[in-house]
Amino acid sequence: MRPMDVSWLEMIATPAALVDLDRVDANLQRVARYTQQHGLRWRPHTKTHKTPEFARRQLEAGAHGVTVATVREAEVMAEVCDDVLLAYPAVGEERLGRLMNLPSRVRLTVALDSVEALHHLGRHARTAQRTVGVLVELEMGMRRVGVATPEDALSIARAAASTPGIEYRGVTFYAGHLRAPGGALGSEMRAQSERLALFVDTLSREGLRPDIVSGGSTPTLWRSHEVTGLTEIRPGINIFNDRNSVSAGACAWDACAYSVLSTVVSTSVPGQAVIDAGSKALAKEEGFDPSGGYGALLDRPEVRVQGLSEEHGLLDLSRTDWRPRVGELVRVVPNHVCASVNLHERLYLVRQGHYVAAHAITARGW
């Protein structure tokens, strides 16, 4: 392994999640500059780090609030933030009950795509005597959640505007299916603008012009300004980046701030080395990279993790002359950083190769 102070690394249990703070700073500054330049509000998704300390860093760098996917994330992020968007349908008594118990200083907004979910939310908001904002979730081609037609969006927006306890604030969508690297995305970005305009125009004609139009994803991050009418973006992965961000053209390899420190535990099978980072440390997520694999070495990106068992990662040595010894330390960049972070208890923070601190990943679970 290259420029790292290995003395402290040998004291910690591998696999361990490392975060390079210099790279985090650079990643945050880049998105802060971009959103400022284009007049977009920045509401990072905290599901990537699940750690209040990193949410605080995002807010200090200029974020206007945070996005969460679970009530646990909302509870944890409320420790450091007064403006929380739950980008997830708030369905179920337990979920709604805890959501209403967030500190009253928190400006809460919820995305939803059904009148049922709206009615439940309204009932809980009135019981808790708080005002909850609502964004209508739009289906923009990913076919996961969201209303498919402007008429359906209008029904929910109208209901939101007339429900006591609820404040209609706008629309939201997630086009997570768009990931073509390079210039191939141009026509998709235009199509997104056109589809979005259908919704916004219908709502505006009926006096329900959305104040907030919230979108964006990490693969399309730097082209968010091409989506006409967008007011806010919610990138998550961008704080750390991962192998998929690089494959999608969203960042360079040296913008990867997260890696899993691992120990080589076996070299008995020729052509490969086995590390102690398996699917329970890296997550078994198919990548965008056509060469396959579940990750690659930070210091030797030509060495891929070609196979994963629960506690074994198989390094493919076919494209390198490097032959690791048993006991050697390596750092792996996973395909999907959010899924990997979620498997760890803490993040070890590093600056200039030296240990700085560890943060507990407190927003795991639900």
Added chain:
Amino acid sequence: MRPMDVSWLEMIATPAALVDLDRVDANLQRVARYTQQHGLRWRPHTKTHKTPEFARRQLEAGAHGVTVATVREAEVMAEVCDDVLLAYPAVGEERLGRLMNLPSRVRLTVALDSVEALHHLGRHARTAQRTVGVLVELEMGMRRVGVATPEDALSIARAAASTPGIEYRGVTFYAGHLRAPGGALGSEMRAQSERLALFVDTLSREGLRPDIVSGGSTPTLWRSHEVTGLTEIRPGINIFNDRNSVSAGACAWDACAYSVLSTVVSTSVPGQAVIDAGSKALAKEEGFDPSGGYGALLDRPEVRVQGLSEEHGLLDLSRTDWRPRVGELVRVVPNHVCASVNLHERLYLVRQGHYVAAHAITARGW
């Protein structure tokens, strides 16, 4: 959802990991009978449940000890068991240091495949003034870890037999690549016996006949007796089973004791329903089932989880007339139970549809 007492279910946060204790009992009794009938020792792998209470149940049902993959699992299982096999190369100072700190009453055995790992282990054992057993890990076709030739096995066995602090106890292997359902496994089981005999004969001729020959996996569980010379099996998944166990022919669907309780959160896209169990609750693991998907509903196995985002599971409704409402509860059997359990903080225990207790999953992490 069918026969369940839903009153308590609505009090807990979904997604939640449920375990049906009646099915666990039946699964444990079945393997206890099988191993007894065939004179095999039973050393279940605890990576599946990572919970000392379930290890205790296995020991009470007749298990002779436990298998672990990590030091954390060893530490936790040592609370309830005096005989622990670490089926993982014990490499690295931190790992070895903690391993030697296990209570002295614990009979410890370690699998390894290199002389380097043996030397490190020996040094730590002598420093800690304890005797550590060693099994030589054999490569039996999976190409993950293990020595490939009888000569290499002999080198390590000889070194183990002559290293102070180390006791040579035998050999171990894991043929996790064998998963053909039905009768197609016959020739593979014979090939496994033949390959194993090569190793055992070589070792025996040199006075290093293995006392322990440890193997087995859940897909080939009920055919373990066909492997000549095997003394011990280490099934893990079998306590809970999963969709892959069923696909591999190792159990019936109603032997699945583990499921993830989930809430339907959106039905806005026709032909599908979205539940709140995504890849952070079920694990994104490709299955053995040729129809694809990441899991299926316990009560409606024809309904597959066809897609997963982090907090979204997409149910394919194309093979059912059932149309769930938003807020409805369902139970999902994941493809790979070990990977799913590892994503949860606790297991909710159920008997006859009623809540019994919750166990913290304390052996997660490393």
